[in-house]
Each structure stands twice: as C-alpha cells, then as structure tokens.
Amino acid sequence: xxxxxxxxxxxxxxxxxxxxxxxxxxxxxxxxxxxxxxxxxxxxxxxxxxxxxxxxxxxxxxxxxxxxxxxxxxxxxxxxxxxxxxxxxxxxxxxxxxxxxxxxxxxxxxxxxxxxxxxxxxxxxxxxxxxxxxxxxxxxxxxxxxxxxxxxxxxxxxxxxxxxxxxxxxxxxxxxxxxxxxxxxxxxxxxxxxxxxxxxxxxxxxxxxxxxxxxxxxxxxxxxxxxxxxxxxxxxxxxxxxxxxxxxxxxxxxxxxxxxxxxxxxxxxxxxxxxxxxxxxxxxxxxxxxxxxxxxxxxxxxxxxxxxxxxxxxxxxxxxxxxxxxxxxxxxxxxxxxxxxxxxxxxxxxxxxxxxxxxxxxxxxxxxxxxxxxxxxxxxxxxxxxxxxxxxxxxxxxxxxxxxxxxxxxxxxxxxxxxxxxxxxxxxxxxxxxxxxx
Amino acid sequence: xxxxxxxxxxxxxxxxxxxxxxxxxxxxxxxxxxxxxxxxxxxxxxxxxxxxxxxxxxxxxxxxxxxxxxxxxxxxxxxxxxxxxxxxxxxxxxxxxxxxxxxxxxxxxxxxxxxxxxxxxxxxxxxxxxxxxxxxxxxxxxxxxxxxxxxxxxxxxxxxxxxxxxxxxxxxxxxxxxxxxxxxxxxxxxxxxxxxxxxxxxxxxxxxxxxxxxxxxxxxxxxxxxxxxxxxxxxxxxxxxxxxxxxxxxxxxxxxxxxxxxxxxxxxxxxxxxxxxxxxxxxxxxxxxxxxxxxxxxxxxxxxxxxxxxxxxxxxxxxxxxxxxxxxxxxxxxxxxxxxxxxxxxx
Numbered sequence: 001x002x003x004x005x006x007x008x009x010x011x012x013x014x015x016x017x018x019x020x021x022x023x024x025x026x027x028x029x030x031x032x033x034x035x036x037x038x039x040x041x042x043x044x045x046x047x048x049x050x051x052x053x054x055x056x057x058x059x060x061x062x063x064x065x066x067x068x069x070x071x072x073x074x075x076x077x078x079x080x081x082x083x084x085x086x087x088x089x090x091x092x093x094x095x096x097x098x099x100x101x102x103x104x105x106x107x108x109x110x111x112x113x114x115x116x117x118x119x120x121x122x123x124x125x126x127x128x129x130x131x132x133x134x135x136x137x138x139x140x141x142x143x144x145x146x147x148x149x150x151x152x153x154x155x156x157x158x159x160x161x162x163x164x165x166x167x168x169x170x171x172x173x174x175x176x177x178x179x180x181x182x183x184x185x186x187x188x189x190x191x192x193x194x195x196x197x198x199x200x201x202x203x204x205x206x207x208x209x210x211x212x213x214x215x216x217x218x219x220x221x222x223x224x225x226x227x228x229x230x231x232x233x234x235x236x237x238x239x240x241x242x243x244x245x246x247x248x249x250x251x252x253x254x255x256x257x258x259x260x261x262x263x264x265x266x267x268x269x270x271x272x273x274x275x276x277x278x279x280x281x282x283x284x285x286x287x288x289x290x291x292x293x294x295x296x297x298x299x300x301x302x303x304x305x306x307x308x309x310x311x312x313x314x315x316x317x318x319x320x321x322x323x324x325x326x327x328x329x330x331x332x333x334x335x336x337x338x339x340x341x342x343x344x345x346x347x348x349x350x351x352x353x354x355x356x357x358x359x360x361x362x363x364x365x366x367x368x369x370x371x372x373x374x375x376x377x378x379x380x381x382x383x384x385x386x387x388x389x390x391x392x393x394x395x396x397x398x399x400x401x402x403x404x405x406x407x408x409x410x411x412x413x414x415x416x417x418x419x420x421x422x423x424x425x426x427x428x429x430x431x432x433x434x435x436x437x438x
Numbered sequence: 439x440x441x442x443x444x445x446x447x448x449x450x451x452x453x454x455x456x457x458x459x460x461x462x463x464x465x466x467x468x469x470x471x472x473x474x475x476x477x478x479x480x481x482x483x484x485x486x487x488x489x490x491x492x493x494x495x496x497x498x499x500x501x502x503x504x505x506x507x508x509x510x511x512x513x514x515x516x517x518x519x520x521x522x523x524x525x526x527x528x529x530x531x532x533x534x535x536x537x538x539x540x541x542x543x544x545x546x547x548x549x550x551x552x553x554x555x556x557x558x559x560x561x562x563x564x565x566x567x568x569x570x571x572x573x574x575x576x577x578x579x580x581x582x583x584x585x586x587x588x589x590x591x592x593x594x595x596x597x598x599x600x601x602x603x604x605x606x607x608x609x610x611x612x613x614x615x616x617x618x619x620x621x622x623x624x625x626x627x628x629x630x631x632x633x634x635x636x637x638x639x640x641x642x643x644x645x646x647x648x649x650x651x652x653x654x655x656x657x658x659x660x661x662x663x664x665x666x667x668x669x670x671x672x673x674x675x676x677x678x679x680x681x682x683x684x685x686x687x688x689x690x691x692x693x694x695x696x697x698x699x700x701x702x703x704x705x706x707x708x709x710x711x712x713x714x715x716x717x718x719x720x721x722x723x724x725x726x727x728x729x730x731x732x733x734x735x736x737x738x739x740x741x742x743x744x745x746x747x748x749x750x751x752x753x754x755x756x757x758x759x760x761x762x763x764x765x766x767x768x769x770x771x772x773x774x775x776x777x778x779x780x781x782x783x784x785x
Contacts, residue, residue, distance in 0.1 A: 093491065131488065166695075167695065170695050173694065174694040174695045175694075175695060176692075208484055209477065209480045209481040209484050209760070210484075282517075286517060288464070288517070289468070289499075289517070290497060290499070371470075371499050373499060373500055373501075374497050374498060374499040374500070375476070375479075375480040375483065375484075375497070375498035375499075375500075376495075376497055377483070377484055377487055377495040378466075378487070378494060378495050386466065386468075386497045396500070398667060398669060399473070399500075399666070399667050399668070399669065400477060400669075401477065401668070401669070401686075401688040401689045401691070401692040401760075401761060402692060403692055403693070406669075
C-alpha cells in the first residue's frame with residue numbers, strides 16, 4: 001500500500017471529487033436499494049411458503065381434532081348379554097354387542113326394512129361401536145338391564161360428511177354416503193343426536209385401518225422410547241468425546257483424522273445409518289426388528305456427530321482464562337474441566353443435543369431398514385415391543401386410499417410440528433437463560 | 439483410555455445381545471411385503487387382534503414385494519418373518535433362495551384381485567383406450583409403417599390413434615421398484631406389443647430383444663414417474679386435466695368424485711368387470727405363509743382362517759369394502775380349503 005501523502009501536498013480538486021461522488025451517488029443508492037429489495041423478496045418468498053405450508057396443513061388437519069358421534073338408545077338386554085345372570089366376565093366378553101348397536105339404530109328408524117337399507121343404516125356407526133359397549137359393560141356390569149342413550153363413534157364417511165367434506169350435489173354413485181343415509185343423518189342432526197366431540201381416539205389409540213379408530217398414541221410412545229434410547233446413548237458419549245478431544249487429546253495426525261471423520265459423519269445421508277443398523281444390530285447382534293431399542297441405536301449414530309461438534313464448539317467458547325485460573329489455583333486437569341469448563345459449556349452442549357434430538361425425532365428413512373415402517377396396533381410398552389414413530393405414521397397414513405386419513409395425516413403432522421417447536425424453543429430458552437457472554 | 443472405552447462398548451453390545459436372546463420367544467405374527475397388499479393385510483390383522491383376545495395383533499411391515507421375499511426367505515426362526523405379502527406370484531428364483539436358507543414348505547394363498555386403472559380428472563371427457571394404444575403411446579421404440587423399429591415420436595393421443603383426442607400424452611405412473619409398475623408392464627406393455635406383426639417376427643428371431651422392445655417405457659417426458667404414493671398421483675391428476683394416471687383400483691373407488699377410470703379394450707374398470715375378469719388389467723394378490731413357523735409363533739393357523747373366511751374375502755366381506763376384488767366363489771372355496779389344509783407349493 002502507498003503511504004498517504006501529507007495533507008498539504010493534496011491537489012485542490014475537491015470540486016472534482018464532489019462531482020465524481022455526486023455522480024455515482026444515485027447509482028450506489030440504487031444498488032443498495034436493490035440489494036435490500038432482493039433480501040426482502042427472498043425473506044417474504046420464504047415466509048409465504050411457510051405460511052402456505054402451515055396454512056394448508058392446519059386447514060386440513062384442524063377438523064381431525066373433532067370427531068362425530070351419534071346418540072343411540074341402547075337397551076342393555078340381560079337376555080342377550082348375560083342369559084345366565086352370572087355376570088361372568090368371560091360370558092360378558094363374548095356376548096353379541098353388535099346386536100345391541102343394531103337394535104338401537106333400528107329403534108331410531110323403526111320404518112326401515114330390507115337387507116340393503118338395513119346395511120346402510122348399520123353403516124352409520126363405526127365397527128368399534130360394539131367394542132365400546134363391551135368396554136362399558138365390562139367396566140360397569142350394573143348397566144345390564146338398563147336403557148341408556150349412548151354416544152357412539154360414527155363411521156369415517158359419516159364423519160367426513162358431517163364435517164362438510166362430501167358434496168351433497170354429487171351423483172350418488174360418486175360419494176361414499178348414499179341418499180338414504182343423508183336423509184337419516186339430516187333427521188338425526190335435526191333431533192340433536194349428532195355431536196362433534198374432541199377426538200380422544202386420535203390421542204388414545206394405536207394405529208387402525210378404520211380412520212375413525214386410528215390414533216397416534218402408538219407412534220408417540222414409539223417416538224418416546226426411541227428418543228430416550230437415543231438421548232441416553234448419544235448425550236453421554238457425545239459429551240465425553242467432545243471433552244476428551246477438546247481438552248485432553250494431543251493434537252496430532254490421529255486426532256485430525258478423527259475430527260475429519262466426525263465432521264463427515266454429520267453429513268452422511270441418514271438412510272446409510274439404517275443400513276448399518278440392519279447389518280450390525282439386527283443381523284450381527286440379533287436384536288429384534290421394529291424395536292425402539294434398535295431405532296434408538298441407529299438414531300444415536302446419526303445424532304452423535306451433531307452433539308460432538310456442538311459440544312466442541314461450546315468448549316472452545318469458554319475463555320482460556322478460566323482454565324488458567326483453575327490450574328493456577330492448583331486444580332488438576334480433570335478438576336479444571338469437571339468443575340469449571342464443563343458447567344460453563346453445558347448450556348451450549350444441551351442446545352446442540354436438543355437440536356440433534358429434534359432432527360432424530362423427524363427422521364424416518366433409516367427406520368425403514370430396521371422394520372419400523374410397520375402397521376402396529378398395540379401401543380408399545382417397552383424398548384423391545386414392535387413400534388413405529390410419528391414421522392413414519394404420517395408416511396403410512398398418507399399412502400392409504402381412505403379419504404378420512406387425509407385430515408388425520410395433517411393432524412399427525414401438526415402434533416409432530418408442535419413437538420419440534422417445543423424442542424427448538426427449549427433450546428432457545430436454554431441458550432438465552434444460561435449462556436454467558438465473555 | 440481408548441482400550442477401556444472399547445471394552446465398555448463391547449460389554450454394552452453383549453448385554454444388548456443378551457436382552458435379544460431373552461426375548462427371542464416372539465408372541466406376535468410378523469408380516470412383511472407388498473405395499474399394495476398392505477391395506478388388506480393390515481385390515482385382517484386388526485380384525486384378528488380384536489376378535490381373538492388370546493393373540494396379539496400381528497405386525498405388518500410395508501417393504502415391497504421383492505424386499506418382503508428377501509426377508510421371508512432369510513431362514514427359519516423367530517427373527518425371520520412368518521408371512522409375506524405379494525402383488526405377484528413368487529418367482530422361481532425366490533423359491534430357490536428360500537430353499538437354500540431352509541425355507542421349504544410355503545403355503546400360497548390367493549386372496550383376491552386388484553385392478554390397475556388408467557384414470558383422468560373428472561372434468562375431462564372420458565376416452566376409450568385399447569392396450570395397443572397404450573403401448574404405442576408409452577413404448578420407447580415402436581414399429582413404423584414399414585415395420586422397422588424407430589424411436590417413439592408420438593406427441594398426442596391422436597398421433598397414436600386418429601380416433602383419440604389431440605391431447606398431449608402425459609401419463610403419471612409408479613417407478614420401476616413398484617409392484618404396480620411390474621404388473622402394468624406385464625399386463626399392458628407385453629400384450630400391447632404383441633399386436634404388431636413386426637414384433638411377432640422379431641420375437642421368433644430374437645426373443646430377448648423383443649422382450650426389451652415390449653417392456654421399455656419411453657423416457658422423453660411422456661411417462662412421468664410420480665412416486666409410490668398413489669394419493670399423490672390422484673392429486674396431480676386433478677391439478678393437470680391433460681394427464682392420465684396409473685394406480686390401483688381402490689384409489690379410484692375412494693376418489694370417484696374427482697377422477698374417472700378410462701375404458702380399456704371396451705371395458706370400464708368397475709368392481710364387477712374386474713371381479714368377473716372382463717377388465718383386462720387386473721392381477722392376483724397373494725399371501726405366503728412359512729409352514730415351519732406354525733406351532734412356533736402363536737396364532738398363524740387362526741390368522742389364515744381369518745384371512746380366508748367369507749367374512750373377510752367373501753363377496754360381502756370387509757376387505758371388499760377396502761377395495762379388494764374377491765375371487766369367484768368356487769375358486770375362493772378351493773383356496774380356503776387348500777390354505778387351511780396347509781397345502782404347500784410344489785418345490
């Protein structure tokens with residue numbers, strides 16, 4: 001660089017400079033304006049897409065949180081349910097509860113005759129209605145002999161119709177609800193015997209092939225067990241690795257190689273971890289397919305590099321003066337790390353882990369390989385029960401032909417998004433509250 | 439330090455293996471295989487679990503037909519699945535793989551039919567296609583007027599057949615990994631090309647070449663691979679009125695308000711026409727059971743009984759409401775007797 005010339009030596013061409021600057025000024029302002037405008041467009045484009053996505057998911061999924069019920073008068077006939085009068089649980093379990101539902105529906109519409117008409121009538125309530133009555137009787141055998149008006153779950157096409165998603169004007173052959181059924185439903189609605197209640201089934205049941213009985217409880221528990229395994233494995237190992245590499249390990253070619261590998265692993269497509277899990281955990285160690293334990297192991301392989309990288313970044317951000325002061329006071333290296341550096345780095349490490357876990361929560365590709373993309377009705381109770389996870393449940397529901405699964409798919413997406421927002425929010429709160437600036 | 443960690447990891451792995459051994463007595467049926475049969479098998483599995491308090495609900499994985507057989511033929515033992523769903527019959531090579539791994543006694547159950555429909559958006563005028571038209575529109579190479587093979591240049595349906603409208607050829611279909619694609623190639627492409635004398639001659643001269651010519655679908659944008667998700671194809675059809683889509687009959691049945699099935703060889707895809715075999719593009723669906731697992735895994739026999747019951751696969755069964763086309767009554771009875779008698783495939 002040239003040395004600046006002394007002030008007195010500068011030629012007096014201030015006017016020229018001013019002219020030149022003024023001439024270019026408009027152009028420079030315009031360029032800056034344009035640049036700001038590009039930025040604004042980019043952001044608003046992004047926002048529009050986010051709003052569109054959320055809007056369409058919420059618009060589709062919101063109705064799924066309510067479910068249609070039909071009030072049916074049920075006569076808990078002692079002769080059908082418990083002819084011997086023994087209240088024997090075995091006999092109560094095998095009684096014909098469908099007959100109760102049918103006679104209840106006939107009581108609502110006594111004038112209906114003919115096999116086809118009756119079938120259409122019985123099709124109004126879910127196939128779960130009989131099991132619902134069974135559960136109620138088993139819980140409270142005193143119901144036998146009494147008459148009750150009971151809210152029974154409506155079948156999925158009825159639910160879709162009541163929510164206004166089936167056009168009445170369509171040709172009869174093109175809708176799942178027929179003319180006579182519409183007539184009955186209108187009558188029931190007029191009499192106040194149709195009600196939309198909060199969809200407890202969605203949160204209380206496992207998967208089902210009947211949309212009105214399908215729930216995400218199984219998938220939620222599966223996600224919970226899987227993530228628990230992931231956290232229990234990847235957090236301690238990740239933190240220990242980060243501390244060792246950052247504080248204790250000598251800086252030589254070996255640690256360089258390890259570091260490069262860890263950074264590489266963080267970018268490996270997740271399906272590769274699934275293949276690895278299949279080869280190692282299932283084929284070699286003989287762990288069961290579809291188990292949250294294996295899912296957790298595979299996802300922790302995926303999360304580990306993220307936690308290690310975040311952990312090392314958190315450790316480097318602790319200023320060396322802390323270490324020097326601790327060592328100067330006579331602390332051992334382990335005490336220095338354990339008492340001072342690690343607690344100060346912990347918020348950063350936790351933030352990294354939570355973000356890693358959020359990514360693991362949304363992952364479905366590696367689980368395909370280890371058998372977690374499956375239809376599972378029973379809610380998993382431990383780490384070895386067959387299970388599926390929330391994103392996989394969404395994928396499976398999106399591929400089913402029944403129309404009523406569309407809104408349930410979106411509802412499941414909303415639940416997944418809520419968990420994501422919760423986890424990422426937690427990460428932000430942790431950072432805001434505990435992070436120290438030096 | 440590193441040694442200690444390694445030792446620790448090894449111990450952990452052994453403990454895990456120990457847990458696996460401890461729970462090796464699997465008490466639920468494990469099913470793998472075709473995503474086309476998945477909606478039907480899951481419905482039976484759920485019904486089976488609900489009506490049998492003694493048995494757990496089977497676990498049904500959706501792995502695709504080929505992937506399913508790979509797992510199914512992996513061997514005998516609780517870590518291998520008991521039942522495999524298939525949207526085509528088991529291949530000879532697969533039976534051989536099975537035998538190599540000790541899986542010899544396999545019970546085949548034909549559960550019903552699935553129609554493959556070519557559909558378009560409702561607002562379109564329906565068109566009547568033939569298998570020949572479809573092949574001419576979708577094959578990569580077609581014979582020209584002199585019978586010589588040339589790259590397919592047809593842009594509109596009118597180029598294929600003057601009786602058809604001048605709409606652009608745009609067909610959304612499943613990717614090669616899908617069983618639906620296999621069936622479409624076998625039922626439409628293979629038959630369509632045989633209507634040309636040139637191909638017939640070629641077949642006599644070079645059978646392999648003829649097969650390739652018949653089965654290769656063009657890659658210039660007329661045929662669009664739209665992924666495995668049939669709901670996606672339905673939505674794309676609604677958005678794009680010119681396009682035709684290829685998928686399973688159950689998706690047509692559920693979306694009759696949005697789309698219509700095109701007539702093929704003069705037969706419209708309806709429940710009845712597929713059931714009595716008039717509709718040309720339909721395929722049988724299968725379930726394969728490993729006989730050696732009966733008595734080891736509880737409930738397999740009862741599950742077969744449920745799957746072959748009139749309540750499930752009958753003319754009025756619950757699978758019928760899910761879009762499965764039932765077998766003719768006599769055939770159904772035969773299948774039920776064979777399956778419940780555990781008649782195995784001839785080796």
